[in-house]
Amino acid sequence: MADNDSAAAFWRMEGITKHYGGVTALENVDFRCEPGQIHAVLGENGAGKSTLIKIIAGVVQPDSGRMMLAGSDVRFSSPSDANRHGIVCIFQELSLLPDLTVADNICITDPPKRFGMIDNREQCRRARELLARIGCEDVHPMEPVKNLPLSRRQLVEIAKALGRKPKLLILDEATSALTAADVGKVYALLRKLRQDGLAILYISHRMHEIAELADVCSVFRNGRHIETFPKGLHGEDEVQRTTQKEEECDGGHRYHLTLRVTLTRESLESQAPSIYLRRVRRSGALGLHIQSSSRGHETRTLCPSSY
């Protein structure tokens, strides 16, 4: 890709590979995300999603590859190093210290000081403001975190992340413990943050969340980046299938399909054919359904008698 393209990307990774001992967690991954977008990262367990965001957030370092922020090469030695560059991640495992108060937790990395001591009043004010921003006024800043239910802890975690003034905010399954009403609050907040120009990476296995929130989706499978596509290009079922390692048909057989389509200049200029792949069952067989505006509808049967 052209150099000016890589300069334009807000966050860009090229050829990122990460091994854990003999396990390849990510293999030659290219990935980018932009401000003002909610970008969903999808994939089954073990697809490499958490490894991807741990690398972006400075928790682990890649074995090879390149990362660029606003066109400049970066490499983070720690999460606080990534924070300094405006990257903040809310991890699946909560990071709050249960014995400390909500305000202490929210301000833990950069507490306000007065005469060299932590300024509790200012810390409370800051915490209250951040809690209000996420519609969580019912949590008192002086409450010890251990007294809060899990759903409130998750919201405090989000308030803490916002206090670090992120430009790129990453949420790894951050709504998993929330009630439906709280999930609504988080959605509203994420939409507002998108409007404010943040880049948001959203990892979730809940397809309806993705359909509701995401502007762009990236699918990972077996440590590889399979596809990135804009919202609405694929249906929910179709996306779900893309994330799956293998598909299983009724008889318990497994199969892989690869569709390679070559379009000639003439066919593109003449009728802009649309071609898609669909599973069709005819008398127990699997079929390939090809629809092309230039050729009408056509169904070809695959693997007929053996199934």
Ligand SMILES: Nc1ncnc2c1ncn2[C@@H]1O[C@H](COP(=O)(O)OP(=O)(O)O)[C@@H](O)[C@H]1O
């Ligand atoms: N610290 C680790 N040590 C060894 N293997 C790991 C470690 N972290 C992740 N893996 C492996 O790397 C692969 C990708 O894992 P992960 O990034 O957590 O995927 P996901 O978040 O999509 O479930 C998996 O096979 C997982 O078992």
Ligand SMILES: [Mg+2]
């Ligand atoms: Mg994970």
